[in-house]
Amino acid sequence: xxxxxxxxxxxxxxxxxxxxxxxxxxxxxxxxxxxxxxxxxxxxxxxxxxxxxxxxxxxxxxxxxxxxxxxxxxxxxxxxxxxxxxxxxxxxxxxxxxxxxxxxxxxxxxxxxxxxxxxxxxxxxxxxxxxxxxxxxxxxxxxxxxxxxxxxxxxxxxxxxxxxxxxxxxxxxxxxxxxxxxxxxxxxxxxxxxxxxxxxxxxxxxxxxxxxxxxxxxxxxxxxxxxxxxxxxxxxxxxxxxxxxxxxxxxxxxxxxxxxxxxxxxxxxxxxxxxxxxxxxxxxxxxxx
Numbered sequence: 001x002x003x004x005x006x007x008x009x010x011x012x013x014x015x016x017x018x019x020x021x022x023x024x025x026x027x028x029x030x031x032x033x034x035x036x037x038x039x040x041x042x043x044x045x046x047x048x049x050x051x052x053x054x055x056x057x058x059x060x061x062x063x064x065x066x067x068x069x070x071x072x073x074x075x076x077x078x079x080x081x082x083x084x085x086x087x088x089x090x091x092x093x094x095x096x097x098x099x100x101x102x103x104x105x106x107x108x109x110x111x112x113x114x115x116x117x118x119x120x121x122x123x124x125x126x127x128x129x130x131x132x133x134x135x136x137x138x139x140x141x142x143x144x145x146x147x148x149x150x151x152x153x154x155x156x157x158x159x160x161x162x163x164x165x166x167x168x169x170x171x172x173x174x175x176x177x178x179x180x181x182x183x184x185x186x187x188x189x190x191x192x193x194x195x196x197x198x199x200x201x202x203x204x205x206x207x208x209x210x211x212x213x214x215x216x217x218x219x220x221x222x223x224x225x226x227x228x229x230x231x232x233x234x235x236x237x238x239x240x241x242x243x244x245x246x247x248x249x250x251x252x253x254x255x256x257x258x259x260x261x262x263x264x265x266x267x268x269x270x271x272x273x274x275x276x277x278x279x280x281x282x283x284x285x286x287x288x289x
Contacts, residue, residue, distance in 0.1 A: 050182050093175040093254065094121075094131040097213045100245045100256045101171075104205060108136045111204040120169040120197060122156045123177035131173075140169070157189070161196055168199035171211040176252075179216050179283065184226075184271055188287035191239055198259050212241060212257040219283075221253055225275050226284035235287055240264035 052060040098105070101117070108115055116138040119131060124141030126132070127150035132139050146153040156177075162168045172194050181187045191212075198210035221229050233243065240263050245256040266289040 092129045093213075093215050093252075094129045094173065096247060096254045097171075097173065097256070098130050098134060101211065104208070105134065105136045108204050115202070115204050117171060117202075118169045119171045119173060121173045121175075123175060123180075124151045127151065157186075157193065159197075165199045165201050168197055169210070170199065170202060170208070171213065172197060173213045175213065175215040176217070178214065178285075179220055184284045184286040185288065187285040188235065188269070191235070191241075191285070192287070195239060195259060195261065195264075200259075209242075209258045209260055211244075212259060214255045214257060216253050216255075218248055218251055218253045219281060223275075223280050224283040225273055225277060225280040226271050226282060228274055231269070231274065232285070234267075235269055235285055237263070238265045238267045238269070238287065 049061060049064040052058075052064060105117065108117065116136050119137050119139045121131065121139055121141045122143075124139075124143050125147060127141065127148060131137050132141075141151040142154040142156060142159070143151050144153070144155060160167075174190070174194070178187050178190060181190055194212055198212070200209055202208040221227065221232060236243065236257055240261050241257040241259055242263070243255060244258050245254075247254040267287070268289045269285070269287040271284050271286050
């Protein structure tokens, strides 16, 4: 009996964190119940894969990868997300972001019509959302599985680190991206890595500080045994972020953070039980100093 040759035992940081699409027709419409079932199934597979990676059971990892790839419902999920119909995606979340930064955009339009706000949209699904249509925003879009021209197929965690401000941004959007990173430490590292891509250089607004737009499922913050709003605030403050805006719906929590590198601190946040309860989920974010 021969053994199959494996290319690598190190799982990709994000390659299994968000669903991909290989078909665009069969799943054109989904009920909200069907969408929830797809999301739930995807998360269960990711948790099982994370346990298999921790146990170094790479045969099981490969088996779970095949199940993730073969799950046709994931195709439905991303197709629904792309067209803005999925309740889990919350429609076009960039509308909320635009509403919150409208004073700055008006300032740019008034003081220097040629100057634009540079935005990096991680996990982009469309080139036609509200931010993409705004004349004062220059959007760079990346996604693990690009669905159309104008979206670069790229893992943010493997994006080359910037050497100059030409490669940095005034704002980064993580709309329902962080929750799909499969490990708690990976989520903390994604938030930390965002700091390296932000810049405060904006001549039309000398007092400007860069933005991080964060969208999470509300249950990640309100119904986790290992995480809550206070822990999120502590982690973000440690990294140098200051919360400017927040909006919570039944499904999602939207937040706008301002980045101040001089206020960052070297602290460690480990996984610990904060809210006991059998019905709670296991979402959390950890951070090494």
